[in-house]
Amino acid sequence: MGDFNHPDNCWGDSAAERKQSRKFRECVNDNFLLQEIEKPTRRGAMQDLILTDKEGLVGDVKLKGSLGCSDHKMVEFKMLRATRRACSKLTTLDFRRADFCLFRDLLGRIPWDKALEGRGAQDSWLIFKGHLLQPQEGCIPKQKKSSKNTKRPPWMNKELLGKVKHKKEA
Structure with missing residues (x-):
């Protein structure tokens, strides 16, 4: 303030x-x-x-x-402070259960030359993003993350945590 x-x-x-x-x-x-x-x-x-x-x-x-x-x-x-800790409602894409064959097939049906013809970079990106997100919804399911798992980024595994702790101690 x-x-x-x-x-x-x-x-x-x-x-x-x-x-x-x-x-x-x-x-x-x-x-x-x-x-x-x-x-x-x-x-x-x-x-x-x-x-x-x-x-x-x-x-x-x-x-x-x-x-x-x-x-x-x-x-x-x-x-003001909360009287109880809020639970995280974070959802992520579950790539392990994804149907990549269907995803590839749906994206392959799009006539990209016509869809992006005469468009600038920003317009092309928005069109591409729209065409990508639509099949993603049907082919890649979402999973809820528990609040325990959301405290650290998904790429931070045990091995990396060990290296970070080791650096701090040195």
């Missing part, structure tokens, strides 16, 4: 005049951060922000008078 000095950022309608403010807004969005203050904090602008990565982490946000001779309003809020 703090004074971010982007007075032209309008958080309600995602607008900003200056390039620097737009880049800041883009950075906030790219990192899936939520802005918790809803009213202007300085001269009609929302310059003081509370950014969080979890919905419901901050609550009871109140703007109070100025402290001393500052022209910023004081911000009071509560940090």
